[in-house]
Amino acid sequence: xxxxxxxxxxxxxxxxxxxxxxxxxxxxxxxxxxxxxxxxxxxxxxxxxxxxxxxxxxxxxxxxxxxxxxxxxxxxxxxxxxxxxxxxxxxxxxxxxxxxxxxxxxxxxxxxxxxxxx
Amino acid sequence: xxxxxxxxxxxxxxxxxxxxxxxxxxxxxxxxxxxxxxxxxxxxxxxxxxxxxxxxxxxxxxxxxxxxxxxxxxxxxxxxxxxxxxxxxxxxxxxxxxxxxxxxxxxxxxxxxxxxxxxxxxxxxxxxxxxxxxxxxxxxxxxxxxxxxxxxxxxxxxxxxxxxxxxxxxxxxxxxxxxxxxxxxxxxxxxxxxxxxxxxxxxxxxxxxxxxxxxxxxxxxxxxxxxxxxxxxxxxxxxxxxxxxxxxxxxxxxxxxxxxxxxxxxxxxxxxxxxxxxxxxxxxxxxxxxxxxxxxxxxxxxxxxxxxxxxxxxxxxxxxxxxxxxxxxxxxxxxxxxxxxxxxxxxxxxxxxxxxxxxxxxxxxxxxxxxxxxxxxxxxxxxxxxxxxxxxxxx
Numbered sequence: 001x002x003x004x005x006x007x008x009x010x011x012x013x014x015x016x017x018x019x020x021x022x023x024x025x026x027x028x029x030x031x032x033x034x035x036x037x038x039x040x041x042x043x044x045x046x047x048x049x050x051x052x053x054x055x056x057x058x059x060x061x062x063x064x065x066x067x068x069x070x071x072x073x074x075x076x077x078x079x080x081x082x083x084x085x086x087x088x089x090x091x092x093x094x095x096x097x098x099x100x101x102x103x104x105x106x107x108x109x110x111x112x113x114x115x116x117x118x
Numbered sequence: 119x120x121x122x123x124x125x126x127x128x129x130x131x132x133x134x135x136x137x138x139x140x141x142x143x144x145x146x147x148x149x150x151x152x153x154x155x156x157x158x159x160x161x162x163x164x165x166x167x168x169x170x171x172x173x174x175x176x177x178x179x180x181x182x183x184x185x186x187x188x189x190x191x192x193x194x195x196x197x198x199x200x201x202x203x204x205x206x207x208x209x210x211x212x213x214x215x216x217x218x219x220x221x222x223x224x225x226x227x228x229x230x231x232x233x234x235x236x237x238x239x240x241x242x243x244x245x246x247x248x249x250x251x252x253x254x255x256x257x258x259x260x261x262x263x264x265x266x267x268x269x270x271x272x273x274x275x276x277x278x279x280x281x282x283x284x285x286x287x288x289x290x291x292x293x294x295x296x297x298x299x300x301x302x303x304x305x306x307x308x309x310x311x312x313x314x315x316x317x318x319x320x321x322x323x324x325x326x327x328x329x330x331x332x333x334x335x336x337x338x339x340x341x342x343x344x345x346x347x348x349x350x351x352x353x354x355x356x357x358x359x360x361x362x363x364x365x366x367x368x369x370x371x372x373x374x375x376x377x378x379x380x381x382x383x384x385x386x387x388x389x390x391x392x393x394x395x396x397x398x399x400x401x402x403x404x405x406x407x408x409x410x411x412x413x414x415x416x417x418x419x420x421x422x423x424x425x426x427x428x429x430x431x432x433x434x435x436x437x438x439x440x441x442x443x444x445x446x447x448x449x450x451x452x453x454x455x456x457x458x459x460x461x462x463x464x465x466x467x468x469x470x471x472x473x474x475x476x477x478x479x480x481x482x483x484x485x486x487x488x489x490x491x492x493x494x495x496x497x498x499x500x501x502x503x504x505x506x507x508x509x510x511x512x513x
Contacts, residue, residue: 004334004335005338006338007338007339007341007342007345010335010338010339010342011316012217012278012339012342012346013215013216013217013327013328013339013342014215014327014328014329014331014335014336014339015316015325015326015327016325016326016329017316017323017325018325019324019325019326
């Protein structure tokens, strides 16, 4: 962690005087749940990228592909899984309620600490 | 040059606001401040000011609009009373924490319940830990003068805090008096142009106001507020000196009245200090050594200066127009803070508190006289028989 500054060295009132420095604040540590790519085929529709409130969907712009999650900033809100149209399709086809971490989903939400890497 | 007009205290404040010509005023009418907003709305309608006047739907919105406008770099004013201030609550703290130099005319009125529209100081006493500078005014003239000075105090780069200027609801807000009104140009020159160091509308330098602030920096920002309050005392005195040079009226942190050779004194704010001066004069004619200290600056609380000014006395009565329920001996906040200040600075003089005038109950010269006579007895015996008296309450 960077050296914390004293009260005489920082702008008053909590003002942030430079633009675009939210990236320096790593909010990934807040996460209780983590988005993980599941088995269903991602169609690279970018719905997750569009809705992610923390700009934490990584994109391979050259090949126009969804490339994963920026876990330094992702807070694990799960909005990506909610808006994923492939998830919607998998759930409908299953005909039953699926757990958020069901392996069949395109984006599944897994408890931090229970993530099995593949 | 200046002129004298017969004005209510509310009108005098509106007059100051017209002359200051703030960029933004956001206010909601509430008794007994209403007249100020009404008069000011007329000035806006008549094109006498350039102000963006925002008629909001509540005081919570009024203070929110003030904070937004101030962060945008505007010179901002508002006015309220009692329940209006109560409804502003969370934004009152935010205004101070965001270091917005908003000037508020606060016409003191009792807080509900039971509902009451008349004067006491329970509204302002609730905001004493909010980070606002608080000034008291004995009459319409002082309210007018304080509003003009408040702009300079709050906007000083070493301060950058909001300022509340108090006067007594109805007693002075609706009482018509002779008020000296300075030339528009002179006031304009005195308050100058507000050049905020940080402005949201400065799009060349984008910045963020009000981000999340956790255990790593919140505390440092509170420490900065402490420094601003510490700086405020000197700035208040410097502005008062400049005001005196330009307008020939002298203000300090408080006003001593026949205090130098007094043996007993009353400490009381706002309009009641005016009544108490009459009582002091009357008792002086009897040869009694009585005096008065009228606090002007309540935040920052000038503890050392007050201790210095009162240390020669033999007995002190504080008159509180509010109660701090459940505080030591259920006394009033002015008494409690002054008692702490005197104790800290080694001034050990018998003191008593007189709560009075709640909900607009009249305070009569003979009641103030009874306070002085009590204190003369205390001065003689050195013993305080009753620490807190609820003056003129019916048993």
